[in-house]
Amino acid sequence: MLLKALRADARLAEWLRDLESECPAPxxxxxxDADTLPDVLLDLSVPHEHINELVALRDRLAADPEAMTLxxxxxxxxxxxxxxxxxxxxxxxxxxxxxxxxxxxxLYVFVAALPHVRAHHRERGVPEDVSRRxxxxxxRHVSVHHRRAGGPGxxxxxxxxLHFHGELFQLGRLQFQRALLGRRTGRAVAAAGLDLGPxxxxxxxxxxxxxxxxxxxxxxxxxxxxxxxxxxHYPDERHExxxxxxxxLDPQLKRYLPADSNIIRFQDRFDIDRExxxxxxxxxxxxxxxxxxIPLDELPRRNSVERAVVDHLRAGGHWYGGRGWFAL
Numbered sequence: 001m002l003l004k005a006l007r008a009d010a011r012l013a014e015w016l017r018d019l020e021s022e023c024p025a026p027x028x029x030x031x032x033d034a035d036t037l038p039d040v041l042l043d044l045s046v047p048h049e050h051i052n053e054l055v056a057l058r059d060r061l062a063a064d065p066e067a068m069t070l071x072x073x074x075x076x077x078x079x080x081x082x083x084x085x086x087x088x089x090x091x092x093x094x095x096x097x098x099x100x101x102x103x104x105x106x107l108y109v110f111v112a113a114l115p116h117v118r119a120h121h122r123e124r125g126v127p128e129d130v131s132r133r134x135x136x137x138x139x140r141h142v143s144v145h146h147r148r149a150g151g152p153g154x155x156x157x158x159x160x161x162l163h164f165h166g167e168l169f170q171l172g173r174l175q176f177q178r179a180l181l182g183r184r185t186g187r188a189v190a191a192a193g194l195d196l197g198p199x200x201x202x203x204x205x206x207x208x209x210x211x212x213x214x215x216x217x218x219x220x221x222x223x224x225x226x227x228x229x230x231x232x233h234y235p236d237e238r239h240e241x242x243x244x245x246x247x248x249l250d251p252q253l254k255r256y257l258p259a260d261s262n263i264i265r266f267q268d269r270f271d272i273d274r275e276x277x278x279x280x281x282x283x284x285x286x287x288x289x290x291x292x293x294i295p296l297d298e299l300p301r302r303n304s305v306e307r308a309v310v311d312h313l314r315a316g317g318h319w320y321g322g323r324g325w326f327a328l
Contacts, residue, residue: 002105003066005098015092019073026072029112031058040111043132045139050152057104067101074109079116083124083166085178085201090158103145103153110138110164120166124233134163134170140210147290168206171229172222173214175206178234181241185325188273189241194327201237203230203328205244207266209287214262219269227328242328244270247284249322251275256308263305270324279318284309 006012032040037058038051046054061067074091081087091109094102114135121131138160145153154160162168168177179202181189186198196202203226207214223242230239249267257264286292288309289299296314301307312319 001066002064002098002101003070005102006094008097009095012092012094016070019070019077023073023076026069026076029068029072029075031062031071031108031112034059037111040114041139043136044111045136046142046152047139047146050142050146053100054104054107054152057101058108060101061105061108067105071105071109071112074106075112075116078109078113078161078165081165082116082120085167085180088161088165088167090161093155093157100151100153103149103151106154106157106160107138107142107152109157110160113164117164117166124166126169126233130169130171130229134168134175137163137170137175137208140208143210144290148286169229170208171225173207173211173218174222174226175208176222176226176230176242177204177206178230178237178239179204179243181243185243185273185323188271189325192271192327194240196238196241200241201239202241202243202325203239205242207246207248214266216262216265219266223328240328241325243323243325245321245323247280247287247319247321249324250320251322252312252317252319253308256312257304261304267324269326271326272322272324274323276321276323279320281313281319283321284319285313 003016006016031037034055037055041051041054042048061071074089078089078091080089091106094105098105117135118131138154141154141156141160142152145151145155148155162177168175181196181198181200181202183198186196186200190197212218226239230237248263249270249272251267251272253267254264282292285294285299288306296310299306299310301310309319
């Protein structure tokens with residue numbers, strides 16, 4: 001049983017107790033029935049090859065009263081502060097001991113929360129195509145899980161929670177997360193003469209896989225869409241600055257990639273206000289090759305980015321994150 005496996009993990013047992021305390025009387029959470037669920041999953045871009053397994057797991061979930069109560073509590077907590085920046089719920093990944101149902105449990109939470117998400121989008125006047133493409137990132141992450149671990153599931157359910165909480169939107173090539181300026185970046189923005197500082201609204205940029213090249217024209221289009229979208233649908237927030245925290249802003253990439261490459265031209269948009277001092281080589285390996293655990297001597301060198309990542313690591317170097325900003 002799912003709950004038994006969760007209670008056997010001390011960290012998750014504490015999480016369960018906290019959730020029960022926050023949501024002692026959860027609202028009812030309904031899952032689409034077995035006939036309807038395939039259409040819902042396909043609308044979320046879940047690959048066809050996983051549909052039958054997810055429908056079968058749905059029946060196992062529905063037959064477990066304790067698991068359905070947990071689902072209701074998760075949905076109740078998740079939608080409680082819908083649309084509020086930084087108040088979303090971050091569900092933990094479940095351990096391997098919970099099996100296939102544990103791997104996919106949060107996917108069902110997001111499916112059950114769909115009516116609330118779509119209602120929030122309608123209240124804000126979010127266009128249907130923007131809503132659809134934003135929520136379809138769930139299917140992309142199912143593909144990411146399949147590529148890395150095999151079978152359906154979500155490696156990072158806390159990330160998809162941003163999409164389903166009204167905090168993040170897909171607008172063309174880039175994703176834009178409604179966020180607040182941190183202390184260091186806020187000070188850098190203020191020092192540059194903008195009437196902004198720590199705690200003021202900003203848009204955090206994210207670069208997704210499976211979306212084609214990160215070309216300057218695609219980025220320009222996304223930024224134009226974002227300026228119009230947030231001014232229209234979130235007029236109560238001033239989004240005058242874009243920020244990004246990514247290994248793609250590591251200045252070492254300029255040693256390997258030409259100045260007119262897409263990544264370097266993306267870097268050049270930003271004023272870099274911070275470079276991480278702790279290396280994290282697993283991040284570029286995971287993003288570029290799909291699995292951070294691939295041994296270094298097995299990594300291919302098929303294009304300039306792969307060669308940059310691999311050659312730098314084989315030479316004894318490390319990769320670091322960078323944080324930058326620019327005025328919108």
